[in-house]
Amino acid sequence: MNKEQNTFSGSRSALAHPPIVQMAHGSGGRMMHDLIRNFFHAHLVSDQLQKGDDAATLAMGSSRIAFTTDSYVVQPIFFPGGDIGDLAVNGTVNDLCMCGARPLYLSAGFILEEGLAFDELERVLQSMAAAAERAGVQIVTGDTKVVDHGKADRLFINTAGVGILEHDHEMGARCLQPGDQILLSGPIGQHGLAVLSQRQGLEFSGEIISDTAPLHELTASLLAECGAAVHALRDPTRGGVAAALNEWAETSGVEIRIAQNKIPVLPAVQSGCALLGLDPLSLANEGKMLAVVASEWAERALQVMREHPLGRQAAHIGEVKAGSAGWVSLRTELGAWRVLAWPSGELLPRIC
Amino acid sequence: MNKEQNTFSGSRSALAHPPIVQMAHGSGGRMMHDLIRNFFHAHLVSDQLQKGDDAATLAMGSSRIAFTTDSYVVQPIFFPGGDIGDLAVNGTVNDLCMCGARPLYLSAGFILEEGLAFDELERVLQSMAAAAERAGVQIVTGDTKVVDHGKADRLFINTAGVGILEHDHEMGARCLQPGDQILLSGPIGQHGLAVLSQRQGLEFSGEIISDTAPLHELTASLLAECGAAVHALRDPTRGGVAAALNEWAETSGVEIRIAQNKIPVLPAVQSGCALLGLDPLSLANEGKMLAVVASEWAERALQVMREHPLGRQAAHIGEVKAGSAGWVSLRTELGAWRVLAWPSGELLPRIC
Numbered sequence A, B: 001m002n003k004e005q006n007t008f009s010g011s012r013s014a015l016a017h018p019p020i021v022q023m024a025h026g027s028g029g030r031m032m033h034d035l036i037r038n039f040f041h042a043h044l045v046s047d048q049l050q051k052g053d054d055a056a057t058l059a060m061g062s063s064r065i066a067f068t069t070d071s072y073v074v075q076p077i078f079f080p081g082g083d084i085g086d087l088a089v090n091g092t093v094n095d096l097c098m099c100g101a102r103p104l105y106l107s108a109g110f111i112l113e114e115g116l117a118f119d120e121l122e123r124v125l126q127s128m129a130a131a132a133e134r135a136g137v138q139i140v141t142g143d144t145k146v147v148d149h150g151k152a153d154r155l156f157i158n159t160a161g162v163g164i165l166e167h168d169h170e171m172g173a174r175c176l177q178p179g180d181q182i183l184l185s186g187p188i189g190q191h192g193l194a195v196l197s198q199r200q201g202l203e204f205s206g207e208i209i210s211d212t213a214p215l216h217e218l219t220a221s222l223l224a225e226c227g228a229a230v231h232a233l234r235d236p237t238r239g240g241v242a243a244a245l246n247e248w249a250e251t252s253g254v255e256i257r258i259a260q261n262k263i264p265v266l267p268a269v270q271s272g273c274a275l276l277g278l279d280p281l282s283l284a285n286e287g288k289m290l291a292v293v294a295s296e297w298a299e300r301a302l303q304v305m306r307e308h309p310l311g312r313q314a315a316h317i318g319e320v321k322a323g324s325a326g327w328v329s330l331r332t333e334l335g336a337w338r339v340l341a342w343p344s345g346e347l348l349p350r351i352c
Helices: A001-016 A030-043 A083-099 A118-135 A190-200 A217-229 A241-251 A267-274 A295-306 B001-014 B030-043 B086-097 B118-135 B190-200 B216-229 B238-254 B269-278 B295-307
Strands: A056-060 A063-072 A101-113 A136-145 A156-166 A183-185 A230-234 A257-258 A288-295 A313-319 A328-331 A337-339 B055-058 B063-072 B103-113 B138-147 B156-164 B181-184 B230-234 B257-260 B290-293 B315-321 B329-330 B337-341
Touching: A030 B118, A056 B103, A056 B138, A056 B156, A063 A083, A063 B103, A063 B156, A083 A101, A083 A118, A083 A156, A083 A217, A083 A230, A083 B216, A101 A118, A101 A217, A101 B055, A101 B156, A118 A136, A118 A156, A118 B030, A136 B030, A136 B055, A156 B055, A156 B103, A156 B138, A156 B156, A183 A295, A190 A267, A190 B181, A217 A230, A217 A288, A217 A295, A230 A241, A241 A257, A241 A288, A241 A328, A267 B337, A288 A295, A295 A313, A295 B329, A313 B138, A328 B295, B063 B086, B086 B118, B086 B156, B086 B216, B103 B118, B103 B216, B118 B138, B138 B230, B181 B295, B190 B269, B216 B269, B216 B290, B216 B295, B230 B238, B238 B257, B290 B295, B295 B315
Parallel strands: A063 B138, A101 A136, A136 B063, A257 A328, B103 B138, B257 B329
Antiparallel strands: A056 A063, A063 A156, A101 A156, A183 A288, A183 A313, A230 A288, A257 A313, A328 A337, B055 B063, B063 B156, B103 B156, B181 B290, B181 B315, B230 B290, B257 B315, B329 B337
């Protein structure tokens, strides 16, 4: 009996951590974070990769540029409010914006599944072209691969982007300081819930559409007005606000405290999440921004964000403390404090 | 009978051109060329995309940079002489070199299939790291997505690259002029045949291994020695030398004439191709270069190439004529001239 128990618990533990890639490794939570540290950072050693920012900032001749990449595998490829095409443009544009760069050029790499209909491909390309125009970027280089039917899922898109840094102050995940204030540009969770509802054929009372949008104007105004007082920016995509704040807290070695009742969430998202047992804080966003701003500039920064259509509902949601380094604390609606952990497990796979 | 014939020929033609993506659209031949023109160029309009070069050359602040991307879907992911990891580094490095840039930074986007073994991932990452070191580039930004088992094929990698242009002469697919000479850096066809033999479990008399290698030193010496006399460079990957020359002839509106007996092909590749009914001119290479050089510089350029280990067997294979604009002519071993057409059909899918 003892032996059997041991054998059983042995296999259970092996099953819990088999040495293979699982869906949860792609979901933006703790497992993905660990995979990236243990494999990608361990082998592809680069100071830039270690920084934990959305884009690398690099010297290029006499200029400073930002460089980033993302692959898009969202399923389904068309969803309320957007599709894989505009997502692939906006996502990469936003990663450049988040390190304070002005996005200029994108590359686009397509992996097409044999059998993909030309008219679907065309819809996606039209949507990319429109998104690029809106974001003021040019798609300047591309690549197309085709794989056998059943070896991809209709189409995957990779975009990489380069932008120019027109300021020289240090900002990013390592730059949070005790006393800094945390701002959020608008209500959260729409993108994650829109994709999920389309995938599962769910209908909610209010229409939920993805918030996919380029944030270049919002970040440009913020940096123009508040300059070096902006210590970090992040678009909370996979893993949502919870993952973004945890990564910041860990990288800067600070505590982040936020108040649940300050976080804007649309009623339809609130009730959809309640129904499905999801936390809006862990849902992906594709047109929202978290900003860390020096305390004395917080009011002005909030004002600047609210002046832009994409920041109309911006909110001051919390602050940075020396406190428990590496932790995110959430004051619940009832006034109690709890730890806001890294999202774990599968969450919503293939959300972007 | 007549009606039946018509019906039959009607459906055949529909089958030949269904409005869907086929494997042949990814093989580097005429169908891929047309897909790119009719879809990608039609929608993602950009002067850079229209140029038909391996990389875009762009102004960035006061610097000029090159920017390129490629996705890698090679199957199998490990093959004689290399794997998907070093291929993903060398391929993108070479695209930057081919527009005369010095490669500096790469991005790496991974699409992992659920169930991929960690030790395979690790082997690929080690191989990427070694290739990056050899090519003198840094991998500075990355992304990881996971898709369900059966929705990808173990792993796909996208790399994008940026490099700096340290000269300012115009070169590329549009710059071929009558009188220019065509050089080839070494024997062709190894990569294509190595991947194919691994995939099909074939064994040839001589060992055939992929030629995957970074060409940055070769292009740097060539440009340092011959400068603006170098009118175009191209690494003949998918579709091989045949596709590269056809694209040049079409883009520059010139005729290209080459001599079959001048083209270096290893005996093992020659016999492997004879056995399988393949043409070495249509096989992919991953460490070879075609160069178009002004006539009076051809001898010196050939010498420079032969001084580098990767150009030891460089050959002068042909020349550019005003003649039949858009065509590539091949003088066969027997002295007859024939058209060297765009490779068509499936060729070898998923070769890179």
